Amino acid sequence: MTDPPYDIVVFGATGFTGALTAEYLAAHAPQSTRWALAGRNQGKLEDVRRRLAALNPACAEVPLLRADVTDTDSVRNVAEATRVVITTVGPYIRHGEPLVRACASAGTDYVDLTGEPEFVDRMWLGYHEQAIETGARIVxxxxxxxxxxxLGALFTVQQLPEGAPMALDGFVRVGGSVSGGTYQSTIEILARLRQSASVARERRGRETRPSDRRVKGMPGTPHHDEFGGGWAVPFPTIDPQTVLRSARALERYGPEFTYSHYLVVKRLPVLIGMVGGVAGVAALAQIPPTRKLLLDLKTSGSGPSPEERQKAWFRVRFAGRSGDRQVRTEVSGGDPGYGETSKMLAESALCLAHDDLPERAGQLTPAVAMGDALRRRLEGAGIGFEVLDGE
Ligand SMILES: NC(=O)c1ccc[n+]([C@@H]2O[C@H](COP(=O)([O-])OP(=O)(O)OC[C@H]3O[C@@H](n4cnc5c(N)ncnc54)[C@H](OP(=O)(O)O)[C@@H]3O)[C@@H](O)[C@H]2O)c1
Structure with a gap:
């Protein structure tokens, strides 16, 4: 097969997170990386390229590819023109499938930002087998x-003895606000909880699981947690699902692995307000007219200002146990939703494009596809992975 013209294409470069990801590449990609921007609006792509050229004059020549997810040929052209595609065209359940289909067919590596479990399960059902055949890594x-x-769970597991049962608790604390694209995706997730559960069941029925190892999610119960840093409530996002998939794929997680995932909020009244707010929005998202009102509240393309992003932060703590061994770790960084997200996304694409990685294909988690190579890149880019204590 001939080498495609680009190493990386950023699809969705005109959106809020896509533009930040392109800015990260403009500042940090090695000079030898051949990369391009893709989107549906030529004028907006040119504006993004002008902004990039102000950061790095070499970017004045970054090629622009026209692609719209409603035009299959244009999406296929993007997938065939590059070794890795980054996509920030979301909500993914609405816009994501054509590119996954094109990458699985072309054998092109793919990274996205989805937090939508239904989308991930649908893409596994539709394209995992084909991606294995073509060698595409769909991450x-x-x-x-x-x-x-x-990566934090993998890092914690690596501090515990090999070949022994282990249990991890993860505690997330964040400070920051969300973009229009994230808001729209969240409403989509809440509106489609029933469809999501049904696709997850279908996947469970078809996916083979290790017969000699046990991997289990433990929902946990609300409690005050000194180490977590406040009131902890079970947090059933896509994240515990991702951790458990990595644990099923990698022997290093031991013969028996359990994981509980919590959101931590310092003050109880704030937590109660948040839980009530999510329940209320979820109820309104089930009914088409109120869902439309919700979607109109915050539209695509906008996001927190540089000043707001400067103040945003995240901290994820893990408590790991294996027999009488215990370890506590922390992953931390700045603005979780956008600054650090665009860094993580761009470094994932650079990692797939340039690093020596295990030979794997199909739908893979970040830990399975890139593991330590990506962690080292992120540490180099300022994201902390620390062992706090252990005995
Ligand atoms: N889970 C996480 O950690 C995390 C963090 C950040 C973002 N996200 C997700 O990332 C996604 C993007 O967020 P965002 O805030 O950057 O959204 P955004 O600003 O609304 O950007 C969406 C992008 O999609 C493009 N697009 C829309 N329809 C298209 C089509 N038919 N063909 C081609 N391109 C199309 C838009 O192009 P135009 O400019 O031409 O409209 C824009 O470039 C969302 O799904 C969000 O949930 C996830």
Whole structure:
């Protein structure tokens, strides 16, 4: 097969997170990386390229590819023109499938930012087998969903003895606000909980699981947690699913592995307000007219200002146990949703394009596809992975 013209294409470069990802590449990609921007609007792509050229004059020549997810040929052209595609065209359940289909068919590596479990399960059902045949690595959730948890759990497991049962608890604390694209995707997730559960059941029925090892999610119960840093409630996002998939794929997680995932909030009244708010929005998202009102509240393309992003932060703590051994670790960084997310996404693409990785294909988690190579890249880029204590 001939080498395609690009190493990396950023699809969705005109959106809020896509533009930040392109800016990260402009500042940090090695000079030898051949990369391009893709999107549906030529004028907006040119604006993004002008902004990049102000950061790095070499970017004045970054090629622009026209692609719209409703035009199959244009999406196929993107997948065939590059070794790795980054996509920030979301909500993924609405816009994501054509590119996954094109990458699985062309044998092109793919990274996205989805936090939508239904999308990931649908893509596994539709394209996992084909991606294995063509050698494509389809790696979802390469942003704040789910890299700190997935790589943080792997990092914690690596501090515990090999070949022994282990149990991990993960505690997430964040400060920051969300973009229009994330808001729209969250409403989509809440509106489609029933469809999501049914696709997850179908996947469970078809996916083979290890017969000699047990991997289990433990929902946990709300409690005050000194180590977590406040009131902890079970947090059933895509992240624990990603951690458990890595545990099923990698022997290093031991013969018996359990994981509980919590959101931590310092003050109880704030937590109660948040849980009530999510329940209320979930109820409104089930009914088409109120869902439309919700979607109109915050539209695509906008996001927190540089000043707001400067103040945002995240901290994920893990408590790991194996027999009488215990270890406590922490993954931390700045603005989780956008600054650090665009860094994680761009470094994932650079890792797939340039690093020596295990030979694997199909739908893979970040830990399974890239593991330590990606962690080292992120540490080099300022994201902390620390052992706090252990005995
Ligand atoms: N889980 C995480 O950690 C995390 C963090 C951040 C973001 N995200 C997700 O990332 C996604 C993007 O977020 P965002 O805030 O950057 O959204 P955004 O600003 O709304 O950007 C969406 C992008 O999709 C493009 N697009 C829409 N329809 C298209 C089509 N038919 N063909 C081609 N391109 C199309 C838009 O192009 P135009 O500019 O032409 O409209 C824009 O470039 C969302 O799904 C969000 O949930 C996840």
């Amino acid at each position: 979802h959730s390469c942003g704040f969903d789910s890299i700190p948890y997935d």
